[in-house]
Amino acid sequence: MTQEIQLLLSPEEAANETSVQRALERQSGLSAARIGGYHIIRRSIDARGKSVRIQLLLRVFIDEPHQEPGSFDPEWQDVSRAAPVLIVGAGPAGLFAAMRLIALGLKPIVIERGKDVRSRRRDLAHMNRTGSVNPESNYCFGEGGAGTYSDGKLYTRSTKRGDVKRILNLFVHFGANPEILIDAHPHIGTNKLPDIITAMREQIIECGGEVHFDARLTDIHLADNAVQGIRTADGRYFEGHQLILATGHSARDIFTLLDQKGILIEAKPFALGVRIEHPQALIDSIQYHCSYRNEHLPPASYSLVSQENGRGVFSFCMCPGGIIAPASTAPGEVVVNGWSPSKRNNPFANSGTVVAVDLPDFARYGFKGNLAGMYFQQMVEQECFRAGGGGLIAPAQRMVDFANNKSSATLPDCSYIPGITSVSLAAILPKEVSASLRKGVQSFGKKMKGYYTNEAVLVATESRTSSPVRIPRDKDSLEHPQITGLYPCAEGAGYAGGIVSAAIDGERCAEMAAAAQKEVRP
Structure with a gap:
């Protein structure tokens, strides 16, 4: 059988497997022979007392062999010939929306105003060195979004909105340290995220999705208040009837575009x-x-x-x-x-x-x-x-x-x-x-x-703690109340506040867009 047992240890004890084993025997009253093994479910720091303690929640195998947690192995589909869904923004919301669409059998077409994650790094170095700003490639705009080069903290309270564990498992699948699965306040780090983001993009493309850089959205084409497609600053037109708008909290030109087109938005x-x-x-x-x-x-x-x-x-x-x-x-x-x-x-x-x-x-x-x-x-x-x-x-x-x-x-x-x-x-x-x-x-x-x-x-x-604008949407369908096929998403729309919550919101919008896509198919 298995049992969950909580230990409170010194930092030195928590870092030593022998000390953890001995503490586990004392806490459970079990002999070493009866403990087949354990793995850590949760790890956190308790600094409330005079001495700092590490709190470990263990899953312990009693009178049976230890079994490692089940592996996470996402299934990918070939969506190269599937119906398209447009995604504007390649931050966590856009990337996770794209991967969710692939799992649901639809083709994501991701449009990103900035550069790929590696090219962004050079622009950020230039920005720090010279004090000049590239309006399309900076800490907020470009592949990976604002979170890529501003820390990569994964702590969220959005557990009721979606599957946090799946989000973390996907990060690990693409190269994050597995310890983010057990830490109470998981953190990837700005130096680690570029490789992870690159791997995500390569997976999207391998499955038949598309990712377009240096493609700033300049117009949303509508007919009878329904999305028909989008146009970018370089003149390209992308046709599609579902649009996930995941442009982040700093895309002022997008807020202005929506307001000028009479698409409902509101100050927040x-x-x-x-x-x-x-x-x-x-x-x-x-x-x-x-x-x-x-x-x-x-x-x-x-x-x-x-x-x-x-x-x-x-x-x-x-x-x-x-x-x-x-x-x-x-x-x-x-x-x-x-x-x-x-x-x-x-x-x-x-x-x-x-x-x-x-x-x-x-x-x-x-x-x-x-x-x-x-x-x-x-x-x-x-x-x-x-x-x-x-x-x-x-x-x-x-x-x-x-x-x-x-x-x-x-x-x-x-x-x-x-x-x-x-x-x-x-x-x-x-x-x-x-x-x-x-x-x-x-x-x-x-x-x-x-x-x-x-x-x-x-x-x-x-000043960029959250979006100063909310783009309204129906609480059930996540669709804009005025525009059919428009799914305002994540931080830029006022519905998320960090990497994980944005990723969750991207997945939810993808699921709703996929459901709508199925309804219109013959």
Whole structure:
């Protein structure tokens, strides 16, 4: 028989198979002879007490031989002659939608405005080095989407929306470390994702699907409010009656196109603020209650939230051992994001720390209508560019100085390659954001002793937390209420908030598009 048994061990014990075996015998009261073997179902860190513990959930085989978990072996079909479904965007939503369509016997045609994942890397290096932005190839646009070069965290709360395990298994199938299947907060790493994304694309093409790069969507062709096809900037026309629109949270031209065509969209709340960077050693000492983190513990992370002035203030996309990166998608704006390599071995820890903003905030700055949030977001990013002085140099301020409305005479070392310059952030952030953020970092310092320090630097602005626009859809069919065959998908449509949730949403849209395709077949 099998039994699930939970162990709470020191990091050193959890890393040693003999120690785990002995702890298992003590916990279960079973002799070694009766334990046929075990495997780990779940692994997490418990840092609530004075001593950090690793929590392991084991599946133990008692009085029978150990059996490895069943292998995951997806079945692929030849869809080269199958009916097509158009997918705009090759981020996680678009790629997983394409693979789901193949499993369902349909041909995905993926249209991506940016470059393949390898070519993107050169453009990002140029962006960091020169401060110039390629509007079609950057941290947000290109194969793999925003998540590929901004960390690859796979933690999600979207377990009720779809099969998270299948998403993780597919990542492993294409080359991710199998440990993502057991870690409570799985992470692939920006350095590992390009090979995985490339393997996914090659599988789609091998099965008869199509992937087109440097193909920016410029028009959606409709007849009687039904999708007929799409046109790209280079003049190509792709015919199809089902369109999965998975263009991401930064595709402002797509939001504008939909609005100009009278296709229903709506402004939505989002969150805006800064990236906060601490020395990683400081975060380790706070979270692990020790002066030194040994090799058996990963770099520590944190998650913080408070209510200030009636607004939510929260940490977002925390990157242990990470780097702050420029995430601008157009010249004349400064946007920052964060990422970590798989080893998370850089000397800094950074996290987005943001404040909720809503439609009344947009209106106070003169922005109304469906694109009000987008214009508000753009206003702040352009102000940060001006304050930085150009070249993607970002305005920054030490934490305590910011909270006390005091100029920072010097700034600490920072991982942001284009560079930072001392600016009073209260002068460039919306006053509602600045006031709540000021109280927020002080509240966080009370919850996490040592967090509130002038060793930390605030870098502006973290503004692409989610889409400022929602593209509505029916809750059951996932189809746009006005346009037959249009499936607004994932982050850009306002229905996801990370790699896994976007992948799940892509699969769901693929399933609905496939069902609709079957209905219209003779």
